Amino acid sequence: MKFALGLLATAALANAHFTMQYTWVNGVDQGKNNFIRIAPSNNPVTDVNSKDLTCNVNGLSGASVSTGTISAGTTITLEWHQHDQRTGEDPISAGHKGPVLVYVAKAPSTAVSFDGQGAVWTKVYQSGLLNPSTQQWATDVVNTNGGKHSFTFPTSLPAGEYLIRAEIIALHTASTYPGAQFYVGCAQFKVTGGGSANPPKIALPGAYKSSDPGITINIYNNLQSYTPPGGAVWSG
């Protein structure tokens, strides 16, 4: 019995990856996997040029995914877990250090049919190295917050159907490329209200490079500053 438990623990440690499993709308849990394009496993994407970087593996269509409805200005929370559970282990494994980012992209028609390709993504949130003296990362906060991080959907973005793409980049093995681990989750929301802003947009894949100092980096050398890939956050 002890032997069997030991094997299980070892397997969990060796895996130690995670997926986006819940969205919250103004503090209300929307239910497991609702509105989310579900990846087949909790493995990360490691190739910055792969279409899996857009919305994870099998993420180019949302055909079997329902689309939620929010108004612009809503606070959206994304929640991540290693496995199919909310308790019993770190939400994201504590050894995974790095930034947390959120992008949004407006679908030409429906979110369900939107593949997210091309220069369509606007960065609306990021958090990186929070405290150089303690080496506290955004991932540490997500871990202590039950796997959750939040952003506000900008009120100036136009109404329509959107993909919300959350990303956690784990840099613990990023000193050579490929090494950085891109954990990506996409959720489908119809946004009402809003404004008429036309924000800057990037392509994912496209904007990230293997040589990007936010992607190929040794974080274990008393790092004093860190710039996530993908450019600045659009202020709205």
Ligand SMILES: [Cu+2]
């Ligand atoms: Cu992992």
